[in-house]
Amino acid sequence: MRAVIFDGRLRFLKVFPEPEIPSGWALIRVLKTGICKTDIEITRGYKNFKGVLGHEFVGVVEQCHDPDWVQKRVVGEINVGCGECEQCANELERHCPRRRVLGIVDLNGCMADYCVLPLSNLHAVPVSMVDHRAVLVEPLSAACEILEQLELTGSEQAVVLGDGRLGILCAWVLSTVLSDVTLIGHHPEKLEKGGWRTLKTAQISANRSDGADIVVEATGSGKGLVDAMSLCRPRGKIVLKSTVVSKSKMNLSSIVVNEQTLIGSRCGRFKTGLRMMESYPDMPLGRLISADYPIEQALEAFKQTTQPDTLKIVLDMTI
């Protein structure tokens, strides 16, 4: 099969062995797969991952022990837990210390004609949902995680820093429960695409003297956290979405002096993401997709992903 792999170098391979199917797992034919910031980070050494890249997909079950699933269109949770620890028992496979993660930790990903996942990781995609929405379930679920972590009353003022894919999704998700949300970024074109419902967008944050109740940091840079601390009110909450809060120098004294709470936030439950998509059919997810590329042009697609005006790039296996 065709596959995009990283083995120290990003490569497109025309011929790569099809995956074996462990008992209880499904073989999935991939239709579309999204390129994520994490994929780019992996090509820079993140997690020391070697293998087939990719963890965002929509596909069709080709083979598995349960005939009900065969030929179903599916999306798949990316964390495969050990099934034995406390985290797994609490449906928190995404925090299992021995988890494997599709295309990220110890498990070949979905940038290929086929991938495999446990049947228990799969969710059927509603017939009415187009592939271009379904392929965004993973990042939308990650954005929805914020709602699970914050106890919002509805009257909070929120600011989202970062006009990339994840920042926009976080702002949209917050807009479904809060009336006062501002998305702040540097790119006018992205900000324009970010506009939805009552969401406000701004290139520079108005320096509020009182500070926002909630600040979501989704810029992907260390500087973003510094801005978040200064935009957040005393005793306010900062949601940290950027995994690339790397080894930069940082003065965290504002967290202590202003008794702010910093909440790390990563993957979310697909059930929540799918429900959000169905509840808000007007959520303009299609706007986030900058382009579809055939898998043969994966290297070009990766390059395009790092361009400042790009939102989501999708590899389409059917073109």
Added chain:
Amino acid sequence: MRAVIFDGRLRFLKVFPEPEIPSGWALIRVLKTGICKTDIEITRGYKNFKGVLGHEFVGVVEQCHDPDWVQKRVVGEINVGCGECEQCANELERHCPRRRVLGIVDLNGCMADYCVLPLSNLHAVPVSMVDHRAVLVEPLSAACEILEQLELTGSEQAVVLGDGRLGILCAWVLSTVLSDVTLIGHHPEKLEKGGWRTLKTAQISANRSDGADIVVEATGSGKGLVDAMSLCRPRGKIVLKSTVVSKSKMNLSSIVVNEQTLIGSRCGRFKTGLRMMESYPDMPLGRLISADYPIEQALEAFKQTTQPDTLKIVLDMTI
């Protein structure tokens, strides 16, 4: 009056002008005053404060408009809010953006024969409480702040990093509501003094594979936060007590990947600290006091405070 001041250099002055008494404020004769890590930081430039140092004290009201308070033994909240903003309206003067802080921001402190504070900042000290306990209300209240910020069920496992004054107080406070608390530090003598009730002490943390539910970081060093992240379980909570989380390099990705929550924690309400002292008369606060010095020996006392085996040094105005 005698005073310990910082004007770019730490000095003891035999003659310093007595404070004016603003309307609604009280003139307090200081009995004892504690030296805090923050005082040391101020002598290194923190907050750019110039004036009389000190914010921990027990004293006697000498003069004020309300005769009921005169000659009362008191302790005093250190934050003086503007009285007009939302924070002040919610009894959160400690987060008022225009606050003055005794011996820290824009207000002469208590390392002198006299200091002044608004009457509304004062709390009468119960007759049965000795000065050596009362002088510790400020740091104990700061430790109690943790209980206000965390919603504990009682079954949590907690680790406190740092065997200094604040670390020990945090561990004691947590021990009043949790049965599984471990205090971790580098100094055998301090750890011995830290032992109380069911509290466990350890020089090196056992590397728990599952991680603690709560980790309190009170080491005063950037390294402490790195240790806290690795000792905390996924989705656990880290309480950050060290204000000196300075500009060191730090990788915060564990916060995101493990969805940990980092809670900044500073001053607490004196009411809570006083109540804690009365509820736990066996809390061995006296053990924290390494020595009393006369104010004339303040410079020596400050030096002693920075020694690794020292806990709390107190200046006694009556000796």
